[in-house]
């Protein structure tokens with residue numbers, strides 16, 4: 004028998020990816036699935052960015068690049084952080100990677116030692132805890148309540164901190180809840196962090212542009228924290244560029260240097276052509292991404308209304324990202340054809356196989372009473388998905 008490394012037993016495959024795989028398998032069998040499990044914009048990458056990539060190929064940008072990314076790309080990220088966030092960085096503090104996921108991995112590997120505690124408010128994005136476990140850190144989940152719109156309070160944060168706490172990780176806008184932290188809410192958390200100078204913060208801002216309540220706020224804006232925050236961002240969600248693989252971190256120089264060193268042994272760098280296109284994305288005007296956000300906003304209204312009309316679901320109108328995260332626990336204990344549904348995972352399997360609509364179990368995000376519904380799909384497919392969901396749930400008695 005093949006003896007695999009022990010670290011494999013510490014982590015699991017993301018439930019989101021598992022669900023996408025299952026949906027694909029059913030589709031391959033000719034079954035029409037209303038796919039609401041996907042975590043990516045359905046739009047094509049804007050034309051001016053695609054053109055920049057074609058030009059890069061013709062101009063011969065086909066070789067290895069510096070590990071941290073081309074110098075003018077790192078400068079473009081600096082420009083973006085100033086333009087959109089009012090934050091001052093130098094190119095040495097920017098490391099470009101193959102996606103926000105790799106940037107988070109670089110940061111976690113640069114920061115977490117075995118035995119370090121890492122606070123993660125839940126519901127949270129599936130990858131954070133697994134990366135911490137790969138580094139033999141200790142994950143401390145802090146469950147956030149629907150009453151507080153699934154955001155951690157300063158009191159909860161203070162209570163979770165111990166002398167071993169090394170890192171805090173969160174996303175705003177949040178996947179899976181769509182929660183967006185306001186400036187006041189971040190300031191209140193910053194006050195707690197100010198009392199605990201040993202704690203670093205990973206702020207995942209990949210959904211920055213997909214925000215329906217106003218301006219994006221970064222926790223790095225609080226001067227006393229700037230040297231302790233690693234901002235994670237990238238082009239996947241805001242520019243509909245998931246397949247291009249481009250993320251970046253902006254960090255204190257020592258962490259950026261460490262991320263560069265780690266990345267130099269894993270991927271060397273992301274694709275040269277992607278990098279050239281990214282300069283166009285980051286320095287060009289934002290009409291195209293904002294048009295996508297306007298479209299997401301209409302879909303949000305539609306899906307929110309449809310879910311609110313289904314008896315038994317408890318749903319918040321999300322402030323950002325492209326997910327709804329309804330509480331489905333009213334359906335636990337119901338049955339179909341004599342089979343009882345005991346939890347959200349079983350409910351998702353029932354919906355997939357019997358109603359042909361795919362959504363992701365909240366268990367994946369440490370919120371077992373909920374499911375995640377992505378509205379990154381056309382209005383037509385969303386209407387179909389909502390119909391199947393309502394009918395499927397309606398059959399449970």
Ligand code: PLP
Nearest residue numbers: 042102103104128174178237239
């Ligand atoms: N962070 C969050 C919160 C996400 O939801 C995702 C993708 O689903 C990522 C990071 C990964 O982004 P990328 O495709 O740039 O690696």
